[in-house]
Amino acid sequence: MKAKTGAGGLHGPTGRQRLLRGAVMILLCVISLIPFYLMFVNATRTSNQVQSGLSLVFGNNLMNNIRNFEKAQEGLGITVFKSMFNSFRIAVPYTFLSVYISSLTAYGIHTYRFRGRKLAWGFIMGVMMVPTQVFAIGFYQFMIKLNLIDTYWPLIIPGMTTPAVVFFMKQYLEGALSLEIVEAARIDGSGEFHTFNTIVVPLMKPAIATQAIFQFVASWNNLFMPTLIISTSGKKTLTMFVQMLTSESFRTDYGVVFLGLSITILPMLVMYFILSRFIVEGVSLGGVKE
């Protein structure tokens, strides 16, 4: 009986539900934000203030913290901005390789009826779940043999082999590309790769943009592989810089640690709020696997 009145849309119970749910959701949003807010606040306070407890009000020690941060940075052999630049230099070609090679592969499997096509697709599905970490030891030894240790190549080349992106691209092509377009291009005398680059890639733009964001983030946030491959201070990536913030010279001054963290997090935070719509959409799309 009660359920029926609820379903009928009587204002009382539904309204209360809405209020409760809205309050919980807003609380969750606050929980998402609060650690970052505390980080920015503490970046502007002195170490003593940080140690005396929480505050939601910004302090006035920011300039001092910046000076101390720069001083502490000198011992590391790399600055935070240099490490960011290094991460960027790796993430851009990695992302480009990932989306381009994956699109090529997905298009090849989607468009052409060649022998072994099913097998190729099965292989991609099969290796999608194999994580990099399980063959990192073999990869490392192989890179030693190729003399590529302490270069960026071992961090960029794996962009060519991202089966999950191939999977996503093929799903997208199935909905977005009709083979008649390809046929029409052939009649117009367009070569196969020319067709791909001038007709198919523009068609795939939304999918490429989404996946590019995720691949860029994946490369930017990666800690495991750079730790394995890079040893020279000047070549370290942003995540490796963050790891160095755990060292003694930083730990003694809390204000400086929070400032360092703020600098490493801010670019991602800004990027997220600019691109959040695509990102949230992309996550939802990736999940619709069946």
Next chain:
Amino acid sequence: MKNKKKPPGRKSVSYSRYGYLFIAPFFIAYLIFSLWPLLSTFYYSLFEYTTRNLRTTISFAGLKNYLSVLGISEGERGYFLTYLGNTLRLWIFNFIPQIILSLLAAAWLTDNRVKLKGGGLYKVMIYMPNIITAASISLLFCALLSKYGPIMSMLRSWGWIGENTDIMLSKWGTGISISMILFWMWYGNTTLLLIAGMIGINPSLYEAADLDGCNGRQKFFKITLPLLKPVLLYVLVTSVIGGLQLYDIPALFNVGQGTGYMGGPNDTSTTVTMYIMRLHTTDTGRAAAVSVLLFLITLAVSLLFFRVFSGSEEYEKAKRERRRRRAGRKGGGSSEG
């Protein structure tokens, strides 16, 4: 009839070889940079690396590395099992609250009867922690929660915790903190996946249930959950596999002061991948053996998933459909050939 069918057939033959060209870069790169390293990891795991006076000697060891990391051979502690246990403990205390909260949030955000204002904004906000660099997040929480950090200092001044309370010295304090960070980072992602799954459920089922007088709870347990099974399994498997590779958060959260030793206190937050990283500079053989064991566990989890999934009705239906279509095509093909 024959004339009509011939041209497309001929065309597909002449163009089909391009397929190989398009897929070649991926497959060549995969064979060289992933499959070969994987096979060589198997190979390295069979050798013993002993370093004396800066010289490393390599000798065939059979399964010795496996026996020692599993603690089967004499005088060896089974570090692999300990660290695997740590990894699973950190994962499970993140996953249970994560799936509960995600189901609830997803059900609320897709409920048409109680429409929430600003659904898009909620999604953006709860997903946000997932995209931020995990290494930075780990260190952020480490700084916030360390003994003289702001949160602990405040609780101490309120008299809520003792003078010497330090979660960095407590196995469960550290473990639960790491699990909560993971939970906080990942529930938004899971919620978005579940929302996508829930939107895919045919709305007429809910209308029929409404007519039969079902309440919200009945609809959730009798319609939403059963039909969400594939998505739930997908979430579970990706979460387990991701959890098994757990590295960034525990590697930075509890680093011993002065020693720089990760995974404190007393290695209780050391994960399998941290173990691989620790071994790799000194003992390639054992590091490889741990990698292979991790690979086998990952493989077992994936296979189990496909097994469970292939038992489900949707899969059977899809399979029947595929078979029917294939039979249809074969019929056409034989008339052509």
